[in-house]
Amino acid sequence: MxxxxxxxxxxxxxxxxxxxxxxxxxxxxxxxxxxxxxxxxxxxxxxxxxxxxxxxxxxxxxxxxxxxxxxxxxxxxxxxxxxxxxxxxxxxxxxxxxxxxxADDLPVFQPDTEPEVSRGNPEAIELETLCPPDDVSSAGIEERGYRFTLLVDDEPAACAAYAVHEGLIADLGVLVAPHRRRQGLGTFMGLLAAHEALAEGYLVQVEAQAQNVAGLRLADALGVVPAGRIASVALRAQ
Incomplete structure (x- = not known):
């Protein structure tokens, strides 16, 4: 693809x-x-x-x-x-x-074939059950309200989702079923969701965990331009 x-x-x-x-x-x-x-x-x-x-x-x-x-x-x-x-x-x-x-612009995105994509929650949730918990947490699909799930042979194969921050930025996450990796599906769906976000007038943001090599490679494949870093810890309740 x-x-x-x-x-x-x-x-x-x-x-x-x-x-x-x-x-x-x-x-x-x-x-x-x-x-x-x-x-x-x-x-x-x-x-x-x-x-x-x-x-x-x-x-x-x-x-x-x-x-x-x-x-x-x-x-x-x-x-x-x-x-x-x-x-x-x-x-x-x-x-x-x-x-x-x-990213504020991406090349025209024209798939070779028409993909079967669901915007429903059940397919995204089903995909999460197929993936390791660390991958699910890193992708943060549940936290992002705009979800696009690719179906292959009636099974969820990859999902890209974004959440809108401050009405300005679409923060993008991608999750791919383990047995569907290394096929370009994550990049494919990431670009699809990114184009949807750009069409709505948002800038696209990708937060790639520093120690997640696959996530960093995906960010590069999507064409986002590195421009910053973030570190944070959650504090205990007083």
């Missing part, structure tokens, strides 16, 4: 990404800028301690005591996740580190 996969991300789209992430982090709309200064967002009710790098600028957000303790640490320590874990202390969980990539 052949697809073209060279995307673009124009300078003019940076402002949209910055705005979406500023709002997601609870920062002022114009907080991210070209001056590259570190941003600190203190919110004592935060349930997440998070470091985000966009276009070379880092934002650090979470409870005041944690943000202040981390404010002077190097970027790589924060974005590697180790510093977040160390400072947050016992009871934290859900460390995630990922590369952020974006």
């Amino acid at each position: 052949s697809v073209a996969h060279e995307g673009t991300f124009h300078e003019g789209s940076r402002g949209i990404v910055r705005l979406a992430w500023a709002r997601r982090l609870g920062l002022p709309d114009l907080a991210f800028s070209d001056d590259g200064g570190r941003l600190l967002g203190c919110r004592d009710t935060a349930r997440e301690f998070i470091a985000v790098e966009l276009f070379g600028q880092v934002a650090l957000c979470g409870p005041t005591r944690l943000v202040e303790a981390a404010a002077g640490l190097p970027d790589d320590e924060l974005l590697g996740g180790g510093a977040l874990l160390r400072l947050a202390g016992p009871g934290v969980h859900g460390l995630r580190t990922a590369v952020l990539g974006f």
